[in-house]
Amino acid sequence: MTDSRSNAGEGGVSNGSGRRAFLVAAGSVGAAGLAGCAGRREVGGGGDGGDGGDGSDGGDGGSDGTTTGSASGDGNTLNILTWEGYGTDEIVSEFESEHDATVNIKLLSSDPEGFNTLQSGGTETFDLLTLNNTWAQRHAQAGTIEPLDPADYPERENFLERFQEPFSSFRHDDEMYALPTRWGWDTLTVNTDQVPEEHYQSYETLWTGGPNGEYEGKIGIMDWPTWNIPKIALSLGYPPFEQTESQLEDIRSKLVDMFSNMNAVYSGTSAIRQAFLQEDIVMAPVGNFAMSQLRAEGNDWVDVVIPEQGGMQWTEGLCIVKNPTNRELAVEFQRKIISAQGQYNVAWKPSAKSPPVNTESFDMFDDSQQQALMFNEDGFDAAAEISQNTTPYEFSPITDTWTDLWTEAKARAGI
Structure with a gap:
């Protein structure tokens, strides 16, 4: 990864x-x-x-x-x-x-x-x-x-x-x-006490900031391009592991918009868990591995959901x-x-x-x-459905291109 x-x-x-x-x-x-x-x-x-x-x-x-x-x-x-x-x-x-x-x-x-x-x-x-x-x-x-x-x-x-x-x-x-x-699976984590279900049916909330921009500055993200770009590609109807030049331009645009809504970009899962606990953020495109500890500690409000576009599987x-x-x-x-x-x-x-x-x-x-x-x-009992609605990760031949897009988008968004 x-x-x-x-x-x-x-x-x-x-x-x-x-x-x-x-x-x-x-x-x-x-x-x-x-x-x-x-x-x-x-x-x-x-x-x-x-x-x-x-x-x-x-x-x-x-x-x-x-x-x-x-x-x-x-x-x-x-x-x-x-x-x-x-x-x-x-x-x-x-x-x-x-x-x-x-x-x-x-x-x-x-x-x-x-x-x-x-x-x-x-x-x-x-x-x-x-x-x-x-x-x-x-x-x-x-x-x-x-x-x-x-x-x-x-x-x-x-x-x-x-x-x-x-x-x-x-x-x-x-x-x-x-x-x-x-x-x-790597999909979308939300604070269900703060975010209504209709607002996390799609990854698009990440770059729109919500119907009325209510989540601007309340979204966090891990600094992992190869986990996140395939989900953006899925949202746009593109293949998750390799895109054309025009498709990459669309992804670049969405990345810039997404980073503009971010509270922070995190390099460690402890930090993003703490951000959820403190309600610094209420949404992040991250999956079960990063969030299972919070749920195991009784924080039932944290949910790793699978938007309508599906998600990725490791x-x-x-x-x-x-x-x-x-x-x-x-x-x-x-x-x-x-x-x-x-x-x-x-x-x-x-x-x-x-x-x-x-x-x-x-x-x-x-x-x-x-x-x-x-x-x-x-x-x-939910395992079969979850596995069917998520796509196994594959190595992308354009990983370096993704990394460059990610870095450029952060810079353009001022992060």
Whole structure:
């Protein structure tokens, strides 16, 4: 997921037991080097990292490990590059006990970071990688991850229909390269106490400011072009991932109008959540991952809605890095994550919560947890409808053009 999210610090705003470790290559990193490591990513981007690559939402704190150590080449050790949630004590301690193993976790801040780490020698260190749906094929092409054998994962039979094999986002040359683990949607978040339903049926409110301009200065946005531009394209009736020159001109115009209505542009999800809590903003084109914590804390007024034009969908996948130290152990960890209990832990334990893919886990969540994860009183029964009304993210070949449009539009709007 591409942009300046890769270097975003938490809270940034521009106005106008086992031995668990955080690893960097074969060395270790102290607390200062871990700042902002856990968080959501931006879709798309090139493989070069930095501001042109997939970014993080700046992280929500809450590390998945407790100690600092170095990578081990021991055949009973797993070194994992991953997002927040996959290295919780509930998962790692039990796995280590069950397999007499050591699990070392390094939290990623962006998909390009993971790509660059493996390309620059990380395949000699790491065994497993978590990524977004737009990155599996690029890793496969680069030879940094290995094909998976679908027969190794019988739990797939219990996955939501959307994520049943073959799941095209995770396939390359007719082979499976990643195992779906969590998912969600990026659409529109509103304060339903402040915004009537008829005002959030369309993304157009973002650039009109409302029928009477009542939301001018009350809208916020994350600084993520590749999450937001596809939604604008959908609103205009254009393809979400590639547009003509004339279509891009329309998008440019809408971006300028949109930024003119913004209270602030946020680089971290904690900051935008706080803005909602303080009622600095009442609307933002952001999705369930960023807002699930607020809903889980009992803020029923926050709702992630799907406008009439639909929205975008992301999926996380767990991959085996090329030539793992112990492939069988790596497969066992993947199985742990997609088991019913593993799915509960990955979905609910992190501060940023997201729905599981394994339907066998659904009964482990009570009604309030399901409603918080789905932003819907039907809980997981709403999953099929939500997945059908959202479009899986794809890598756009014009990502750089989008980034330029975004930057220019902010400047023209005085942000």
